[in-house]
Every structure is written in structure tokens, then in C-alpha cells.
Amino acid sequence: MSCVQPMVISGAEVWPLVEGGKGVAVSDGRSAGAWAAAGGVGTFSGVNADVVDANGEYVPLIFKGRDRRERHEELIDYSIRGAISQARIAHETRRGEGRIHINVLWEMGSCERVLTSVLDGAKDLIHGVTCGAGMPYRLAEICERYGIHYYPIVSSGRAFNALWKRAYHKAAELLGAVVYEDPWRAGGHNGLSNVEDPKAPQSPLPRVLELRRLMRSFGLGHVPIVMAGGVWHLKDWKDWIGNPELGPIAFQFGTRPLLTQESPIPDSWKQRIANLLPGDVLLHKFSPTGFYSSAVRNDFLNELVERSDRQVEIAEVADPASGKDAFFAYGRSGSGVFMRADDLARVQAWQSEGFTQPMRTPDSTMIFVTPERARNIRRDQAGCMGCLSHCSFSNWKDHDDMTTGRMADPRSFCIQKTLQDIAHGEGDPVDNQLMFSGHNVYQFKQDPFYANGFIPSVKQLVQRILTGN
Numbered sequence: 001m002s003c004v005q006p007m008v009i010s011g012a013e014v015w016p017l018v019e020g021g022k023g024v025a026v027s028d029g030r031s032a033g034a035w036a037a038a039g040g041v042g043t044f045s046g047v048n049a050d051v052v053d054a055n056g057e058y059v060p061l062i063f064k065g066r067d068r069r070e071r072h073e074e075l076i077d078y079s080i081r082g083a084i085s086q087a088r089i090a091h092e093t094r095r096g097e098g099r100i101h102i103n104v105l106w107e108m109g110s111c112e113r114v115l116t117s118v119l120d121g122a123k124d125l126i127h128g129v130t131c132g133a134g135m136p137y138r139l140a141e142i143c144e145r146y147g148i149h150y151y152p153i154v155s156s157g158r159a160f161n162a163l164w165k166r167a168y169h170k171a172a173e174l175l176g177a178v179v180y181e182d183p184w185r186a187g188g189h190n191g192l193s194n195v196e197d198p199k200a201p202q203s204p205l206p207r208v209l210e211l212r213r214l215m216r217s218f219g220l221g222h223v224p225i226v227m228a229g230g231v232w233h234l235k236d237w238k239d240w241i242g243n244p245e246l247g248p249i250a251f252q253f254g255t256r257p258l259l260t261q262e263s264p265i266p267d268s269w270k271q272r273i274a275n276l277l278p279g280d281v282l283l284h285k286f287s288p289t290g291f292y293s294s295a296v297r298n299d300f301l302n303e304l305v306e307r308s309d310r311q312v313e314i315a316e317v318a319d320p321a322s323g324k325d326a327f328f329a330y331g332r333s334g335s336g337v338f339m340r341a342d343d344l345a346r347v348q349a350w351q352s353e354g355f356t357q358p359m360r361t362p363d364s365t366m367i368f369v370t371p372e373r374a375r376n377i378r379r380d381q382a383g384c385m386g387c388l389s390h391c392s393f394s395n396w397k398d399h400d401d402m403t404t405g406r407m408a409d410p411r412s413f414c415i416q417k418t419l420q421d422i423a424h425g426e427g428d429p430v431d432n433q434l435m436f437s438g439h440n441v442y443q444f445k446q447d448p449f450y451a452n453g454f455i456p457s458v459k460q461l462v463q464r465i466l467t468g469n
Helices: 029-037 066-095 111-121 139-146 155-165 170-173 206-215 267-271 299-309 341-352 372-381 414-426 448-453 458-466
Strands: 007-009 012-014 016-019 041-045 098-107 126-130 149-152 178-181 224-227 249-251 281-284 292-294 312-315 324-331 338-339 359-360 363-371
Touching: 016 029, 016 458, 029 041, 029 066, 029 098, 029 458, 041 066, 066 098, 066 111, 098 111, 111 139, 126 139, 126 178, 139 149, 139 170, 139 341, 149 155, 149 170, 155 170, 155 206, 178 206, 206 224, 281 299, 299 312, 299 363, 312 341, 324 341, 341 363, 359 372, 363 372
Parallel strands: 016 041, 016 249, 041 098, 098 126, 126 149, 149 178, 178 224, 224 249
Antiparallel strands: 007 012, 281 292, 312 363, 324 338, 359 363
16 A cells, blocks of 8 residues: 555656656666656656667767867757657656656756757657756746646745746746755755755755745645655655645655666666765765765765865965965966965975875965876866856856856866766776765665665566555
């Protein structure tokens, strides 16, 4: 017997269980279609989705463009073709059951172009659009054009209030649900604001109640809220299910679908997440998007932490008032910057350990890395393909003069490169790649459902979730 009841989502009665849309080839048509076939809402990622040919073979993108603009156009074309091919796979796999949604990030490069082109080319294959990572004001307008439901991802009532008053009230009938994504517990990028403490998680219940009260004031009491982030067992949410104060509630699962037979991630990634412990996920702000995000603590993240730790404030001219009057020579003969004497001593210690290459940041600071790391950073910056609307790592912007106007930040990384590599099992091992994950990932190791290395099918997972356990 199920602990939840079916709910109408995107025009069909389904289980109120939503597969989270994990970007860059991690949620694909096969996994989304299987989730829908099990009676839920499957979500495939429209973020640089893999192109699959008529024979079912993955077609990798090999950039030929000479500069960022040309590579950006190649990426956009590939993304459109990839998402359409994944929509077809999802549609065929669902066998007429469930619903299929596409997930896009508003801050991905040329998001509107990609989304509208995909919806043009995948008519009747997609039932809803989920969108977060930014303030997607034009999401409702786009979905209204195609007559499909839209699902904004927010992390506070304040964010939804702004979206509703500015744009969404014009297409209220197509608002399928509001996804509340817990900014302290969800994997990947999240909506933690600058006034919220990343080290002080808040309970989601008061925040969702606030969102529901706001929605009721707009006449949206009947519109579901999808709880996302930190959801594992439905039994843990029994006080939410059927709660009249909360109204209709659905649940999104982002981490659990990673460890299924249909999940496209490499076996090395599956094995890694199956053995993680509490505290193995770090909420950090190294992403070139500027958003906080959550990923597995591994060599990749540790190196970023250490890179920023080897950082000192600098001044172009001696500034005795701030203590920055110790000269550090680098570059051409006679050139250099000023820093505090104690910072100069730290720099000299880092240099003795091999971190001899200084790199300026946009914030009047300087970090110190090995020469090899500096070459890798510069090579990745030069190879930018414009995957984001704004990128702090490469100073790319996808419109106007194509630059953020700020110095490229060496404290960040090329997110496209590492996410493509880890998703396809290429490049460095998984411990030296960005491995997004929700903070409840440690439950794989503790949950008896996964005992003895068991990896369920999506159908088995959904059936298990419906029991509440």
C-alpha cells in the first residue's frame, strides 16, 4: 500500500514522485522514461544533453571553432540536438505512462534559444519544463507559447513572489507546481542567498509554509509544491503528506536515481556514492556560476579549497595604512605588488613547497599554485566554450560584448569540462572531478535496500519509495 496518493501533474494523474533533473548527461532520456513508466514524473536534463544517433550510439561533441563565439554556437547546436534526441528516448521508454519534463538552468549559455528550439523540435514529447539556477522570468512566457506546464525552482517565498508579480501571473493556468529546493540539502547548484548562513541549515517546513501562504494569497492554493533536497524515505515526511496547512505536496528525488540500473553515470561514480559517509558532501561557492553548490568532498574540491587558502591581499602601490608595504617581486624585472609582511612570509613558505606561480584574482588578491596547475588553469580558460550565461572562471558572457568585464578568476574551474568528463568516464578519475550530490547521499551505505551492492532498476526504486521506506 502506498503512503501517498496519485496527483494530477502536467495534465495526467501520476504518483507525486518527481525525478530530479541533474545536468550534463546525468539525467537522460532512458532514466527519465523509466521513471515515467513507473508512474511518476521523469526529468531529463536539457543542459548540454548527449546527442544519440539513430543506432542509439552516443555522439560526442568535438569542438572545431577557433574562438569562444564559434565554440559557443557549436555547443548550442549540439545541446538542441541532444535534448531532442533524449526527449525521443524518454517518450519511447515511458510506454504511455507518467509524464516527461525537461530541466534547464536559466544561467546556462543561451538558455532561451536552446529551450525554444527543443520545444519546437520535440512537440508532444515533453509535458513540462523545470527551471532553476537564476530568476527565470521568461519561463512562463515561453511555456505559454507552447501550451505546456512550467515548474520554477525556488528556495524561498521571496523568490517566487518576485517571479509571480513580474511575470508568472500572466500565465497562471500553466503553473504546474512550484519546486521548493532546500538550499542546504540539495545537490548541485542551489539558491542560498547572501543573507543566509551556509553553515546554519534551516528547517524546510517553516519556509515551505511561508511559500504556501504566499501562493494562497495569489489564488494558488491548489497548485502543488514539490519538496526537493534531502528527500530519501517518504516515512520521514509523514507530517507533510495530507497536511492541510501545506496543501498538495509532491516529492523530488535527485540523489537516489543516481544508483539505478538505468542511471547513465559510470560504474566508478556509482561505486563511490554507494560508500560515502555523513559529512562527505561540501556546500561550497567555487562554481563559476557564482551560486553555492553541493558536491562530494574529494581531491577536486580539496584542491580548490587549498587553492583559495593560499591567497593574500595585494596593493599596486605601498599602503602603510593597511600594512601592505612589503614588496613582492614577480613578472618583469622591477615589477611586483605590495602585501603585508606576514603574508609575504606565508608566500615564501608556499613557494618553498612548490607553489611558485602567483595568479591574480578579480578581488585584489593573489593565489599561489604550482606551475603545472597554472598552465592547466590558463589552458581551460582559453578553451572556454561559453556554457554559461556568465562565467567567472573565463570572464565569458553570452550577450552584448561577450565579456563580464572582470578579470578571469583562477580560484574557480571549467565546469563544462569536469562535468562532461565525470559523466562519460573520461579524463581524471572520479575523485579528481566535480561530483555533484545531495547531502543525504550517505544513506546509500546505511539503507538496507542497497545491501550487498544491490543496484535497483528505476521501477524497483519507485516501488520501494512508495512503501515509505
